[in-house]
Amino acid sequence: MYIGRLNIKNEKVSLDKLEYSSQFNDIWKTEHDIKTQWGNRIFCFAHLIGYPITSFLYYFNHNPVFLTILKIQLLASAIIAGLLFFHFYKKAPSRVIAFYTFLTIIVFHSLILATIPHTSYDRASFNMTLALIFITFILCWPPKESIICTVMVLLLFPAALYFLSPDSLLQFIREGGFFLFLGQFLFPFVMNVKYSNDKRAFYYRYSLREKNELLEEQIKISQEATKAKTDFLSMMSHEIRTPLNGIVGIVHLLLKEDLRSDFQKEMIQTLLFSSNHLMTVVNDIMDFNKINSNYVKLEVKPFNPALFFKSLEKTFIPKADEKNLNLIFEIADSLPPQLISDEGRLNQVITNLIHNAIKFTEKGEVKFSVKEQDRQDNSIKLLFHITDTGIGIPEDKQSVIFDLFTQAHTSGDRQYGGSGLGLAISKEILRLFGSDIQLSSVQGEGSDFSFEIDFNYSMLPIIKSYPVKDLPLSLYPDCKVLVVDDNYTNLLLATTLLKRKSIYFETAENGKEAYDKYKASQDYDLILMDLKMPVMDGFEATNLIRAEGSTVPIVALTASTFEDEKERALSNGFTGYLVKPFLPLDFYEMVYTHLDKKTIEK
Ligand code: ADP
Numbered sequence: 001m002y003i004g005r006l007n008i009k010n011e012k013v014s015l016d017k018l019e020y021s022s023q024f025n026d027i028w029k030t031e032h033d034i035k036t037q038w039g040n041r042i043f044c045f046a047h048l049i050g051y052p053i054t055s056f057l058y059y060f061n062h063n064p065v066f067l068t069i070l071k072i073q074l075l076a077s078a079i080i081a082g083l084l085f086f087h088f089y090k091k092a093p094s095r096v097i098a099f100y101t102f103l104t105i106i107v108f109h110s111l112i113l114a115t116i117p118h119t120s121y122d123r124a125s126f127n128m129t130l131a132l133i134f135i136t137f138i139l140c141w142p143p144k145e146s147i148i149c150t151v152m153v154l155l156l157f158p159a160a161l162y163f164l165s166p167d168s169l170l171q172f173i174r175e176g177g178f179f180l181f182l183g184q185f186l187f188p189f190v191m192n193v194k195y196s197n198d199k200r201a202f203y204y205r206y207s208l209r210e211k212n213e214l215l216e217e218q219i220k221i222s223q224e225a226t227k228a229k230t231d232f233l234s235m236m237s238h239e240i241r242t243p244l245n246g247i248v249g250i251v252h253l254l255l256k257e258d259l260r261s262d263f264q265k266e267m268i269q270t271l272l273f274s275s276n277h278l279m280t281v282v283n284d285i286m287d288f289n290k291i292n293s294n295y296v297k298l299e300v301k302p303f304n305p306a307l308f309f310k311s312l313e314k315t316f317i318p319k320a321d322e323k324n325l326n327l328i329f330e331i332a333d334s335l336p337p338q339l340i341s342d343e344g345r346l347n348q349v350i351t352n353l354i355h356n357a358i359k360f361t362e363k364g365e366v367k368f369s370v371k372e373q374d375r376q377d378n379s380i381k382l383l384f385h386i387t388d389t390g391i392g393i394p395e396d397k398q399s400v401i402f403d404l405f406t407q408a409h410t411s412g413d414r415q416y417g418g419s420g421l422g423l424a425i426s427k428e429i430l431r432l433f434g435s436d437i438q439l440s441s442v443q444g445e446g447s448d449f450s451f452e453i454d455f456n457y458s459m460l461p462i463i464k465s466y467p468v469k470d471l472p473l474s475l476y477p478d479c480k481v482l483v484v485d486d487n488y489t490n491l492l493l494a495t496t497l498l499k500r501k502s503i504y505f506e507t508a509e510n511g512k513e514a515y516d517k518y519k520a521s522q523d524y525d526l527i528l529m530d531l532k533m534p535v536m537d538g539f540e541a542t543n544l545i546r547a548e549g550s551t552v553p554i555v556a557l558t559a560s561t562f563e564d565e566k567e568r569a570l571s572n573g574f575t576g577y578l579v580k581p582f583l584p585l586d587f588y589e590m591v592y593t594h595l596d597k598k599t600i601e602k
Helices: 022-053 055-060 066-090 094-115 122-138 143-164 166-256 262-292 305-322 343-359 410-416 422-432 488-500 511-521 538-547 563-570 584-601
Strands: 301-303 326-331 338-341 365-375 379-388 438-442 446-458 480-484 504-508 526-530 554-558 576-579
Touching: 022 055, 022 066, 022 094, 022 122, 022 166, 055 066, 066 094, 094 143, 122 166, 143 166, 166 262, 166 488, 166 584, 262 422, 301 305, 305 326, 305 338, 305 343, 305 365, 343 365, 343 379, 343 422, 343 446, 480 488, 480 511, 488 504, 488 584, 504 511, 511 526, 511 538, 526 538, 526 584, 538 554, 538 563, 554 563, 563 576, 576 584
Parallel strands: 326 365, 480 504, 480 526, 526 554, 554 576
Antiparallel strands: 301 338, 338 446, 365 379, 379 446, 438 446
């Protein structure tokens, strides 16, 4: 089962070769108009007011041409006012208005230059250059408009001055006009740089937003797909586990019967082997799916590493002896007395790797080593190696054996058995530990699997160990159990198991019947309640029983392995939880635990 990663196309766009789509150009036009609106308006207002004000310089210099200049400039301002009217009331675009304002100024100023002789052009050209710098800052135009304005200035101003007198033109150029013309010549280039930079920046923002939207859409699709997959697996798990529980349980019961012939015994043994294998595969798939869908969180508890590795070693000694393999456990002496982590999941990974090492090794040794890599105040980094001298893994298979259902020795694997799930699960579990698995292997010489884990630790010894509960052999003559299940086989299984221990029971086929029975007698010591049932499910029935103020232990029997279902059950009045398919030993342990408590209370 592989959840595909989102594959976002990584487009590389050369900055100089951006090709904007026509759709983008339309959006950019609107965006640009909005963005430059205030620059254009300020430009128009500055000329509406500022242009006539310049005539007062002539007034203060007692220049008699003051009135003539003022009249021309007021006329220009009137036209600009008209343009602004069009902008504000008729919604004409600000860029168009600013463009016509610029043209108006050019025309009227050419008129002034053509008609008013100046003794000196110093101040006039300085003012015009300042104005040009100002508008270069506040305007951001596409090249076309700025080129038209520049061509107009470079044609009309010299023509007007020449019209006044050829000397005036030369004088103007000498007295600062050169810099004005140079500035005006550069104006379209500056505008072009500003405009294309803005456009490019907008393009990146726009395409980023588009990609974000696409990403969000894909995330939504993948979340929906993950949910659909999880729902499907949860449903399938229930559908598979329910009958499987019946099969596994009944096979165990049959084994205890006096079977008539060896053939029957052999058949039942085969059935037991197949059903156990199927149960392991179903459990592994569910486990992988749970971890892969992030339904699993590590259970962080302190444990004694020395004891943990010792008991691991003990587990594998018989298997290694059976194959005449040298099993070596090399554990660092310096380990702290307490590691704080998920002992169960760590055990699952190491067990799987050592199990494989023994399985795929015919002679030589299997070595498990734990080394301390680094130690801080609270955390310790341990390096784990599982090495064997077995058949090894071909190089081309080394990257795929961590995928689900992948086996490296396709023909030989049948001889070794297995389903190709163990490594995929181990890798997923190590991901939860924030680690990854490394493999080095030479075909025919052996393999080495390794990983590092950071553990929190404590130097205090663990005082309390967890004693393994011995199953009591006593019977419970005064106890009464209610078994609620709509599936006949599972009902038969649970009741047969109870009958074997002479525990009195009654049955109900759905939540409603269970509730009615509870109300009628009220003296059950334990209720075993299936969750999914017709008429009334286990949740509702438990709610009703709890609403009566009852404290009777109610254990959920369910085929779902999802933690949220477990949490939901425990927070809805259930006392415990037993996942189907269960083995008789698990069943008795759970039943005895509750009946023991009851018997002590009685
Ligand atoms: P399974 O062992 O159930 O087939 P795993 O996921 O644990 O599934 O392993 C996948 C495959 O990787 C195995 O079938 C085997 O081909 C290869 N493999 C794993 N461990 C070893 C090993 N120690 N030596 C050789 N091959 C191995």
